[in-house]
Amino acid sequence: MSDKLNKLDRAGLFRTRLRNAMADADITQSALARAIGTDRSTLSQALSDTATRLPGAHIAASCAQALGVSSDWLLGLSDRPEQADTLSSMGLTLTAASRAMIDEKIFAWHQEAAGYKIRHAPTRLPDMLKTDAMLVWEYGPHLGRTTTQAINASRDRLDWMRSSQSDYEIAIPIFELESFAAGVGYYRDLPVALRRQQMQNLRDLCASLYPRLRIYVFDARKLYAAPITIFGPLLAAIYTGGHYIAFRDRDRVETLTLDFDELVRQAEFTARDVPSYLDGLGKLIT
Numbered sequence: 001m002s003d004k005l006n007k008l009d010r011a012g013l014f015r016t017r018l019r020n021a022m023a024d025a026d027i028t029q030s031a032l033a034r035a036i037g038t039d040r041s042t043l044s045q046a047l048s049d050t051a052t053r054l055p056g057a058h059i060a061a062s063c064a065q066a067l068g069v070s071s072d073w074l075l076g077l078s079d080r081p082e083q084a085d086t087l088s089s090m091g092l093t094l095t096a097a098s099r100a101m102i103d104e105k106i107f108a109w110h111q112e113a114a115g116y117k118i119r120h121a122p123t124r125l126p127d128m129l130k131t132d133a134m135l136v137w138e139y140g141p142h143l144g145r146t147t148t149q150a151i152n153a154s155r156d157r158l159d160w161m162r163s164s165q166s167d168y169e170i171a172i173p174i175f176e177l178e179s180f181a182a183g184v185g186y187y188r189d190l191p192v193a194l195r196r197q198q199m200q201n202l203r204d205l206c207a208s209l210y211p212r213l214r215i216y217v218f219d220a221r222k223l224y225a226a227p228i229t230i231f232g233p234l235l236a237a238i239y240t241g242g243h244y245i246a247f248r249d250r251d252r253v254e255t256l257t258l259d260f261d262e263l264v265r266q267a268e269f270t271a272r273d274v275p276s277y278l279d280g281l282g283k284l285i286t
Contacts, residue, residue: 009076010054010075010076011053011054013076014046014054014055014060014074014075014076015046015047015048015049017069017073017074017076018046018047018063018067018074019047021063021067021068021069021074022067024067025067025068027066027067029043029044029047032063032066032067035062035066036059036062036063036065036066037062038059038062042055042059043059043063046059054075060074060075093245093246093248094243094244094245094246095237095243095244095246096242096243105244106229106237106244107153107156107157107160109229109231109235109237109246110157110160110164110166110231111160112231112234112235113166113231113232113234113235114164114165114166115164115165115166115232116166116231116232116233116234117166117167117168117169117232118166118167118168118169118229118230118231118232119169119170119171119228119229119230119257119260119261120168120169120170120171120228120229120230121170121171121172121225121226121227121228121229121260121263122170122172122227123227123239124138124176124186125172125176125180125198125202126170127150127153127154127157128154128155128157128158128161129158129201129202129205130154130198130201131194131197131198131201132151133194133197133198134190134194134197134198135147135150135151135154136151137189137190137194138150161209161212161213162209162212166232167211167212167213167214168212168213168214169214169215169216169260169264169271170213170214170215170216171215171216171217171218171225171260171263171264171267172215172216172217172218173217173218173219173220173225174217174218174219174220174268175220177217177278177281178281180195180198180199180281181195181199181281181282181284181285182284182285183195183285192285192286195285196282196285199278199281199282199285200282202278203275203278203279203282206271206274206275206278207275210271210272211271214271215271215274216263216264216267216269216270216271216274217267217268217269217274217277218263218266218267218268219266219268222266223262223263223266225259225260225263226238226239227239228256228260230253230256230257230260233250233253233254233257234248234253235247235248235253236252236253236256236257238256
């Protein structure tokens with residue numbers, strides 16, 4: 001009996017979805033019948049409210065192809081109407097990226113994910129947690145962008161985080177913070193006074209914005225993290241330097257989320273520990 005009901009329900013869902021797809025495509029029964037190479041009565045029977053069976057696979061597949069939807073969706077086997085090639089192109093996109101958080105694309109992704117947890121493994125210290133002086137030092141030599149733009153964009157992101165309902169988790173490797181404190185590598189020309197100011201600012205934000213903002217410090221010798229931002233269950237964007245590789249399909253977003261969560265679980269310093277850890281690093285800046 002339940003099997004019979006399932007068949008009835010599925011037939012009804014097929015009719016509803018076929019009608020909706022025809023309305024979206026602005027196509028009549030006669031025109032669709034011609035497009036799929038069948039007579040109008042066959043299509044009328046498939047759309048009849050008295051029909052208790054699904055049409056043949058050939059009719060369903062032909063209708064789906066003509067209307068630009070997937071057969072699985074018409075038959076109630078999927079909730080996504082897009083065809084496989086469309087879903088594939090939606091699942092992975094390549095978007096040009098700015099070096100700083102001036103990029104409006106990534107800000108739009110932040111806003112789209114409002115209310116969801118955002119996970120971020122940055123390439124350097126997160127822009128929105130930098131002082132104005134730090135941004136001037138970092139983006140001053142960067143052609144095509146003004147430091148004022150970088151400063152304003154970073155402030156906008158920080159203000160957004162404070163006012164939104166999204167939690168923010170950031171995972172930073174130990175060597176990045178220790179290199180910053182020591183003024184070596186990427187930070188070799190950064191003045192002592194500026195490093196002290198930036199370290200204090202980072203420490204204060206960690207403490208004042210907790211638990212909305214949670215920073216975790218991990219050992220890159222044990223774990224590796226590509227530069228990535230994960231916007232709840234909606235999107236994961238990997239930063240390549242010149243582009244974002246963005247994934248929207250659920251399985252890959254979930255896989256990358258699990259990778260990030262492993263950084264959190266194995267962090268050498270948890271969000272509660274980070275302010276004290278930064279205090280200790282600050283004393284080493286000379």
